Amino acid sequence: MKPVSDKLRAYFLLTAFMKVNKQHYRSVWIDGTTVHLIEQNLLPFKFQIYKAPKYTDTCKAIKTMITRGAGAIGGAAAFAMAQAAFEAKLHDYIEFIKTARKTIEATRPTAYDLFYSVEAVYAAALNSPEAALKKAQELADANAAAGKAIGEYGNEILDKNAKVLTHCNAGWLAFVDYGSALAPVYVANEKGKNIFVYADETRPRSQGARLTAWELHNQGIPHAIIADNAAASLMQNGKIDVLITGADRIAANGDVANKIGTLEKAIAAKYYGIPFYVTAPISTIDPNLPEGTKITIEDRNEDEVHYATGPNANNELQTIRLTNPGSHAINPAFDVTPAALVTGIITEKGIIEPNEKAISVLLKK
């Protein structure tokens, strides 16, 4: 990937607008060699920063979903690889960074941004820890800038007063900044288009009900949370104009892995003739995977289905069981939507058709 120019970086800083309590935050950043991450497991009830002084702490943050979402995972993984390079100075340098690379790559299997970032920062780390840190920072800046560009391109598909359905959270929390699926909504509403968003709750971890809703509320975007099983009925009743989601990995033929539940929304959208756009930076496209069926789908712990955490009447966070004690649950984290159900992929370099030819042209740009 091309390094972000000083001009682009300055532009980004001037136009940054993802704010919490009037202060601009990224979802992940590095200060010295300590990685800072917004603790997403506590949102929307508590806003807290998790500090990761060692690369293994950053790995833990990715594994336990303190940070989550393809772009944020990519940013965190890039910084983890840079942290490892500094830690490696005290050890057999090459052995240490090799092991660290494997450890970081083992944190989560589906989001391609993680592998994309680790590969690039590892290559830089072969030169020096300083080069690794520089590369990691460039990747984080590029991810934020990509979100802004996706927002500008995505704005073009949104009519005034459009009603958008989104699934999971692909807003700025899921990236370094700006986000993918919510970025077009942010840009369109800045331009006065009055977009309304339906946020699927997105069980089992409820990223839609918790994170997307929190983001939209903070940005003053009109929205409603809907139960996961409500979307098709809303489509049938003409309440949804367009679907926009993020992506965790896009295969070379345009098949899209995204949060579990995306596939059924895409099928319903096709049935009702509603356009379905996927938003993603180029770092989410895996050119080595010919089709989506080859994408590794993460199997997560069944407790995510059984339990949920939220505030009780005293505003203390409490975890409660939701399901029949004694029953098992199955918890695949992602599904694959075939390219034939996707209207277009909105990237930082424009909107493309979801097919092999368009993707290979895009990757050469």
Ligand SMILES: CSC[C@@H](O)[C@@H](O)C(=O)COP(=O)(O)O
């Ligand atoms: C920007 S990532 C795409 C999203 O729609 C979604 O699948 C996601 O946020 C990833 O899931 P998560 O398991 O929360 O890391």
